[in-house]
Amino acid sequence: MMNDNCISFNLDDNVFRGRVVRLDKVLSDIFSHQSYPDNVAAAVAETSVLGVLISSLMKFEGIFTLQMQGNGPLSVLVADVTSAGKMRATAKYDAKAIADAQILRKTEGQIEPAPHWLGQGNLIFTIDQGKNTDLYQGVVDLQGKNLAECALRYFKNSEQIDTHLRLFLQKNGNEWKAAGILIQKMPTKGGKDISEDSDMLAELWNEDKILTDSLKQEEIFDKNLSLNDILFRLFHEHKVRVVKNTEYQFGCRCSRKKLLNTLSSMKKEDIDDMVENGKITATCNFCGQIYSFDKGELIKH
Numbered sequence: 001m002m003n004d005n006c007i008s009f010n011l012d013d014n015v016f017r018g019r020v021v022r023l024d025k026v027l028s029d030i031f032s033h034q035s036y037p038d039n040v041a042a043a044v045a046e047t048s049v050l051g052v053l054i055s056s057l058m059k060f061e062g063i064f065t066l067q068m069q070g071n072g073p074l075s076v077l078v079a080d081v082t083s084a085g086k087m088r089a090t091a092k093y094d095a096k097a098i099a100d101a102q103i104l105r106k107t108e109g110q111i112e113p114a115p116h117w118l119g120q121g122n123l124i125f126t127i128d129q130g131k132n133t134d135l136y137q138g139v140v141d142l143q144g145k146n147l148a149e150c151a152l153r154y155f156k157n158s159e160q161i162d163t164h165l166r167l168f169l170q171k172n173g174n175e176w177k178a179a180g181i182l183i184q185k186m187p188t189k190g191g192k193d194i195s196e197d198s199d200m201l202a203e204l205w206n207e208d209k210i211l212t213d214s215l216k217q218e219e220i221f222d223k224n225l226s227l228n229d230i231l232f233r234l235f236h237e238h239k240v241r242v243v244k245n246t247e248y249q250f251g252c253r254c255s256r257k258k259l260l261n262t263l264s265s266m267k268k269e270d271i272d273d274m275v276e277n278g279k280i281t282a283t284c285n286f287c288g289q290i291y292s293f294d295k296g297e298l299i300k301h
């Protein structure tokens with residue numbers, strides 16, 4: 001059974017659209033290069049699911065990046081997804097600050113929602129379709145009890161599309177699984193704004209939201225249920241129609257050349273601090289690949 005995929009579906013004669021996603025092996029690959037504290041791993045897993053959900057709603061050829069940055073001990077969360085289904089994710093954080101805060105609050109061993117650790121900041125979407133194209137960017141303040149709420153603010157404020165979204169996390173030993181489901185009103189139907197439509201549509205939308213909320217953690221992570229099975233269970237009375245099934249794999253796009261460019265743009269003092277025995281070693285945060293450069297190489301570059 002495929003476990004790293006996202007299904008696009010429509011409901012109620014295509015007046016609503018949805019996505020359901022489950023990530024398993026991709027997360028193992030993302031985490032195989034890093035040992036994150038649980039709170040950070042949970043945030044990275046949720047960011048990965050959100051990245052897939054949101055990118056799957058957008059038409060693009062290239063790279064979609066979801067980034068959250070804040071002034072808290074978890075300063076950056078980033079997941080990127082290519083139109084070919086390759087994805088990666090990472091985080092920047094202060095492990096000691098997170099541990100200390102949990103000791104102080106007596107919440108050790110508990111997972112607290114990502115916005116709590118991010119503090120004040122932004123959630124940013126970027127779509128890069130390559131050279132000679134404009135970068136599309138959407139930005140919204142990080143506000144909400146959890147990452148799902150933060151993302152919903154984007155749909156509400158920037159896109160003005162009614163959206164309902166849930167994220168799920170599961171940890172078994174050191175294995176993380178994450179999943180998500182989203183339903184959304186279509187922006188228009190046949191050129192007509194459906195918000196002007198009947199009470200019946202409002203009722204259908206309400207029912208679909210309630211059904212989405214009825215999805216249980218043990219169902220979404222049930223190995224014996226495919227995402228198709230889950231959709232049918234939830235929405236069989238709402239004319240659920242599967243439109244597309246997309247698979248995702250871990251994939252990093254780092255290269256020696258890209259890293260050399262990044263290092264070359266740094267201040268000379270910072271580079272000097274990194275030199276050891278005439279060499280600078282840097283590790284890709286996404287995939288763990290280690291690159292080594294001569295100091296001279298950077299200066300020439």
Ligand SMILES: [Zn+2]
Nearest residue numbers: 252254284287
């Ligand atoms: Zn890499």
